[in-house]
Amino acid sequence: xSTQILWFATRGAGIVSMLLFTAVxxxxxxxTMRWQSDRWPRFLTVELHRTISLLSVVFLVxxxxxxxxxxxxxxxxxxxxxxxxxxxxxxxxxxxxLSVYLGVAVLVTSLLRERVGLRxxxxxxxxxxxxxxxxxxxxxxxxxDATATWMxxxxxxxxxxxxxxxxxxxxxxxxxxxxxxxxxxxxxRGA
Ligand code: HEM
Numbered sequence: 001x002s003t004q005i006l007w008f009a010t011r012g013a014g015i016v017s018m019l020l021f022t023a024v025x026x027x028x029x030x031x032t033m034r035w036q037s038d039r040w041p042r043f044l045t046v047e048l049h050r051t052i053s054l055l056s057v058v059f060l061v062x063x064x065x066x067x068x069x070x071x072x073x074x075x076x077x078x079x080x081x082x083x084x085x086x087x088x089x090x091x092x093x094x095x096x097x098l099s100v101y102l103g104v105a106v107l108v109t110s111l112l113r114e115r116v117g118l119r120x121x122x123x124x125x126x127x128x129x130x131x132x133x134x135x136x137x138x139x140x141x142x143x144x145d146a147t148a149t150w151m152x153x154x155x156x157x158x159x160x161x162x163x164x165x166x167x168x169x170x171x172x173x174x175x176x177x178x179x180x181x182x183x184x185x186x187x188x189r190g191a
Pocket of ligand 1: 012014015016017021060064075079088093096097099135136140142143144146151
């Protein structure tokens with residue numbers, strides 16, 4: 001029974017992490033694009049982007065810890081730390097580990113933004129665009145629910161908003177990275 005609980009917790013926390021991570025990416029793009037309206041000021045997007053990213057870390061920690069502890073997957077600590085070292089679905093779990101490393105780099109440089117400087121922060125922040133698809137492919141490849149209709153709906157709920165946001169970003173923001181990302185890093189500027 002306790003094994004079942006761990007398995008449900010791994011899957012549940014993984015799905016919530018994926019949805020929150022999706023929201024973080026979309027809100028990041030909206031922030032970068034400086035979109036706002038009378039009802040939705042820009043600071044709200046910036047704050048949500050930050051808060052949801054921290055919340056997603058909480059669910060991700062639960063996801064990883066329960067995956068390590070679940071005796072069925074028999075993952076062990078090394079598999080969660082070393083990419084592709086897992087005996088359980090090594091490729092797919094390995095992509096999840098890589099996604100976490102990229103995400104951690106983005107998170108840490110964001111928390112230490114004042115210290116690392118804008119140039120490095122900006123360069124590392126681009127890794128978020130690689131971390132998200134790695135997490136998605138990991139969830140589709142290693143998840144027990146990957147073929148369930150409701151899980152396909154969850155996947156669509158992740159893919160469609162990110163695809164729209166990235167397309168919007170690519171079409172309308174070409175050539176304006178510097179000023180836009182500067183204003184994200186220093187919210188007082190250019191708002
Ligand atoms: C150290 C990194 C990670 C490890 C060790 C890990 C481990 C696992 C394992 C073992 C499974 C299979 C669970 C099952 O039997 O169904 C799984 C599935 C999943 N993981 Fe991860 N994961 C990691 C990172 C991530 C990240 C970064 C995300 C998303 C932000 C994520 C989201 C998911 C999702 C959505 C599933 C599918 C759950 C389901 O099908 O119900 N994982 N993960």
